[in-house]
Amino acid sequence: MISPRYHRxxxxxxxxxxxxxxxxxxxxxxxxxxxxxxxxxxxxxxxxPRRGKVVTYTTIWIPPAQFESMKPYVVAIVELENGVRLTAMVAEAPPDEVKIGTEVEIIFRRMQTDPVWEVLQYGYKARVIPT
Ligand SMILES: [Zn+2]
Structure with missing residues (x-):
């Protein structure tokens, strides 16, 4: 179900x-x-700003049903270059690639397919910047 908050x-x-x-x-x-x-x-x-660093993170081994195909995945708190912090799933990275201080950029990716409405939901995720 897509919440009103999502649209807002x-x-x-x-x-x-x-x-x-x-x-x-x-x-x-x-x-x-x-x-x-x-x-x-x-x-x-x-x-x-799109770039930031991982402040802390956790690996999700038992996700909610709609993210089952992505497990295990990392959810990180990212501090952007201007000091704003946000929580984001780290895309396309095995858990051992993410550490405190890892440089990431914010990208847009499909988050989930709503099983009832068949709507693709997009949102931001973090991606590790190759060093
Ligand atoms: Zn103020």
Missing amino acids: EKPQRYRLEAGKCDACGEVHFPPRKVCRKCFTEDFTTVNL
Whole structure:
């Protein structure tokens, strides 16, 4: 089932859009209505940098049914070049390729095929940058 939240977040999923507070400059991803630092409600939409580093990660051995074919896979918290952190599945990498500090870039990939609606859902994932 595709949640209403999924549709609401579509632009940011496709373009990695974040909200930068006009008052204090804090960058929120996903965007928020009110700044968590200064409570201002005025934001400018900014695109996040694509590159970042793995802060921490975990390997998923027993995934939910829709991700069964991808196991085992790594889910990482990535800190982007501007300090914003996001959680992303690491695509196309065996678990032993991902370490704390591994450089990654954010890419767009098919996340899952909804079994009921047969809709392909796309979202962002992280990919290891070859060294
Ligand atoms: Zn603010």
